[in-house]
Amino acid sequence: MTIKIAERGRISPFLVMDVMRAANARAAAGDDVLHLEVGQPSTGAPGPVIAAAKLSIEEAELGYTEAFGLPELRARIADFYRSRYQVAVDPARIAVTTGSSGGFVLAFLAAFDAGDRIAFAAPSYPGYRNITAALDLVPVPVACGAETGFQPNAEMLDRLDPVPDGLILASPANPTGAMIAPATLAGIIDWCGDKGVRIISDEIYHGITYGAAAETLYGRDPAAVVINSFSKYFSMTGWRLGWMVLPEDLDRAVECLTQNIFISPPTLSQHAAIAVFDCLDALDDNVRRYADNRQILLDGLPPCGFGPIAPADGAFYVYAGIGEFAAKSPELCAEILRETGVAVTPGTDFDPDQGDGYIRFSYAGSSADMRSAVDRLSLWAASR
Template sequence: MVLKVADRGKMPPFIVMDVMQAASLRESKGGDVLHLEVGQPSTKAPSKVIAAAKTALENDKLGYTPALGLLKLRADIAKHYKDWYDVDVPLERIVATKGSSAAFILSFMAAFDPGDRVVMASPGYPAYRNILKSLGITPISILTELKHRFQPTVALLEELGQPIDGLIIASPSNPAGTMIGYQQMQELSNYCKKKEIRLISDEIYHGVNYEQKPVSALETHPESLVINSFSKYFSMTGWRLGWMIVPEDLARSVECLAQNMFISPPTLSQIAASAAFDSYEEAEDNVKRYAINRSILMNELPSSGLDKLAPADGAFYIYADIAHFTNDSAGFCKRMLEEVGVACTPGLDFDPDRGDSTLRLSFSGAEHDVIDACKRIKAWLKK
């Protein structure tokens, strides 16, 4: 008997997971690995979050919550937008989600129909196009380059020469770490308003920025759909909690979708996450550590020959052009792991068209690992 396997389930793998698997195999055989592949903080959640979770475990029933999340948490998120961006967001537009990953599913389903066309920058976070595709929505990649700072521009959107229904932006971006400044955000916002394009802004790396403050799409486009998460800035990846700010016209659809698909986001995480908004100092200490790692890589990599690097305004990644070394980034990463124990992610995850000659290095780990990795990469590439 041969049963059908649905086409929409046939998603490409997330290659970084394969690299992590190879790295842990090496570790299980006693080999050492410097982890520059993983896109997550190496730190725990803020101490006040952990304390709040312990108290909730002892004292709370931890039943379901409303599908949109606990009112207290949503009020704390509203305050965060007032404090950080001077934007007023009514509670009805704030939705707690099971990580930003669930927010993608909810927002794409609420905003787009099968056959709609949604644009995003390539290189970019692969889940956007893979989730869109599985929902029957057509992802359209704009092949951005260093001269565009790997971000979409109005000129690039115009060049598409075809009507589109949605635009997904990410600032700071994964893998390039580049940011969209106020003027560019305003231009993209105005273009989307004029052309009636739904603007979705992934702001998960806000707070993890170095020289400039990030701009929220809500500052220039109050009707945009903004997605964020506790995973990165607050160092809470495994707590699986994110949020979105939805425009009024999508609020009820999102609520009904969330009720049916997830019932509610994780209750323990929701209670504890309120304390994240009292933990900015701890989060900033992590950002200071990333900043040190970033400058080590930016200073050291060029002398190894890795000298074509995206500027990394934010997030904790360096995106490197390695075309002068290889056009097989997966093989390059495999050899680097096998020969010197440094794990990095081939660019193919982020740019299926050109990622065979790019590489992403994550600097969210320990400083001594980053220093050691630079030494090993230098020696390896000099061989």
């Protein structure tokens, strides 16, 4: 008698994690691997965060917290909205989560029913497609190319039939770094308001921009769920901490779901994260390093034969076409890792339909690694 395995559990892998495993195996075998695959700052959390964590191990009891997190942390997050975006957020609206990943699960469960249709740009973060599918929602990728700056607009959304129930936005986005222009964003917000579409705004790359700063959707669309994380700008990936700013109508549902699914977000990380808001100068130094790294890749990749390159307005990614290379991106990425030791992610992770023609380079590492990566790729491309 065979025992059933759920269909909804059969989602695609998060390919970048598979690439990271292959890269780590090569590094363990003694190869000099450059990690341009994973979207993770190579700098750890700032010193005061570590000190706060040590202190809390010694002095805090580290039991469960309230489902929405420590009141002091929620108050610091609310302060951050005041200073960063000049918007007032009631700390009661803030739910601390287990990474933004935990936030997505809670937001989707609270806002949507099985069978509801959730639109998002293609290419985009694989979790949008894979988490929605695992929760029996219907992922609706909206193909976005160079013509629209790799982001959707109201006209494109208006062509969707049926109208989706939800729309995930990310500006800056992964894998492109592309941002949504203010007028386009205003058009999308209006369209969603007219059609009754709930926006989930993934603001995880806010703070990492190279031109205009990103605008939060909080306060601009009363139904929107704003999701953010300590993983990227705050350089705390492994601490598994994020937050949501919730609309009033979802507040209690998310609280009950959190209580039952997660109980509370990680307590040690919450104590530590309170300290990160005093470290913004160090975090902005990281952003300056990303800006240097971005320039190294923008200058160095086209002569190797990569391009065109999506608008890298923010985040720490370059999403580049594979040009004349006669291979699809998964095979090309495997070849690049094998021949050069540079680990990069195939575009198919972000866009199963069009991603064959793209590679994502993450520049969250050191500038020395970026320079070495360009040197190795130049030699490889020349000898190919």
